[in-house]
Amino acid sequence: MRILVLGAGGTGGYFGGRLAQAGVDVTFLVRPARAAALSADGLRLRSPLGDASLPVRCLTADALADAVAQAPYDLVVLSCKAYDLDSAMDAIAPAMGSGTAVLPILNGLRHYPLLDARFGAGQVIGGLCFISVSKADDGSIVHHGNAASITFGERDGASGARCAAFAQACAHAGIDHLHADDIAREQWIKFTFLATLAAATCLMRASVGGIVATSDGAGVITALYAETLAAAAAAGHPVPDSARATALGQLTRAGSPLKASMLHDLEAGRRVEAAHIVGDMLARVRAAGEPAPLLAAAYCHLQAYEALRTG
Ligand SMILES: NC(=O)C1=CN([C@@H]2O[C@H](COP(=O)(O)OP(=O)(O)OC[C@H]3O[C@@H](n4cnc5c(N)ncnc54)[C@H](OP(=O)(O)O)[C@@H]3O)[C@@H](O)[C@H]2O)C=CC1
Numbered sequence: 001m002r003i004l005v006l007g008a009g010g011t012g013g014y015f016g017g018r019l020a021q022a023g024v025d026v027t028f029l030v031r032p033a034r035a036a037a038l039s040a041d042g043l044r045l046r047s048p049l050g051d052a053s054l055p056v057r058c059l060t061a062d063a064l065a066d067a068v069a070q071a072p073y074d075l076v077v078l079s080c081k082a083y084d085l086d087s088a089m090d091a092i093a094p095a096m097g098s099g100t101a102v103l104p105i106l107n108g109l110r111h112y113p114l115l116d117a118r119f120g121a122g123q124v125i126g127g128l129c130f131i132s133v134s135k136a137d138d139g140s141i142v143h144h145g146n147a148a149s150i151t152f153g154e155r156d157g158a159s160g161a162r163c164a165a166f167a168q169a170c171a172h173a174g175i176d177h178l179h180a181d182d183i184a185r186e187q188w189i190k191f192t193f194l195a196t197l198a199a200a201t202c203l204m205r206a207s208v209g210g211i212v213a214t215s216d217g218a219g220v221i222t223a224l225y226a227e228t229l230a231a232a233a234a235a236g237h238p239v240p241d242s243a244r245a246t247a248l249g250q251l252t253r254a255g256s257p258l259k260a261s262m263l264h265d266l267e268a269g270r271r272v273e274a275a276h277i278v279g280d281m282l283a284r285v286r287a288a289g290e291p292a293p294l295l296a297a298a299y300c301h302l303q304a305y306e307a308l309r310t311g
């Protein structure tokens, strides 16, 4: 399977790097500054699952059409931030021939209608990932903790040769993965968990452990999670009881250092995916006719942060 990974930041750098390390045919589609750094230093991973320093193939958008003419890609793994989606879709467009699928691993759901409109729903696989990872100032990919998994599946429920081939590539690279038969269910389990985590940790500027150590912290997080569950139910994908229990356990664990990647971005003064994650969840709960005062407070806070950040 020939794979093109858009972006060599946290998630794309980690998963693409692990695939490349195992000898899978991977090329990174990156912007010029990242291409220069990757050509000079290779891709460096710092991870509890093993450090690596790898020579990797990379391309910039202007060279993609020629590369595709020589040999098309089977799969494009999309790992940009949501606010870069338009430019990322422009960049991958020359690779999106009729036999090429795109697998987004972004958080949230709002990118799917946009990808469908641009490339056709049949070419868009459902995906998500669980990992805590970032690109350090020196360009290396720093993985925090041991979790590093990808979940993917055809959105029409078909078993699909392309997902099977990607599952095989992940297995070959030792990447924890789930080829899901109901990807919408997995997406809603992740989206409700993540939107709660992002809203709570960004609003309180604290880890889960820091929040639940306060007098009402666990109750606030539980109430936030309940707001998001209403959106999942209204979408026809209610979060199963066992998944709720697991999520709430993680969201209210005493002493937990867990923070959303959005809080890491916020603490570093970077742009955040506020509209894509918390704002979109809020809109979905409201469209379902349910109250969402805590999501509204979190989204208000994030918008105020963005306004201050951009001056
Ligand atoms: N980080 C994490 O722990 C997790 C993140 N996620 C989700 O994954 C998604 C990606 O996050 P993350 O990997 O952290 O983001 P990063 O910002 O670390 O990486 C995104 C990369 O995409 C590149 N990119 C954006 N637009 C283009 C373009 N047009 N052409 C080429 N490259 C482009 C950026 O390049 P450049 O450097 O040039 O700007 C950047 O390196 C987000 O939706 C996030 O919420 C999900 C789970 C965990």
Ligand SMILES: CC(C)(CO)C(=O)C(=O)O
Pocket (backbone or CB within 6 Å): 107, 129, 130, 131, 132, 194, 197, 259, 260, 261, 262
């Ligand atoms: C919750 C987590 C860490 C899981 O991957 C995540 O997706 C994020 O913080 O963006």
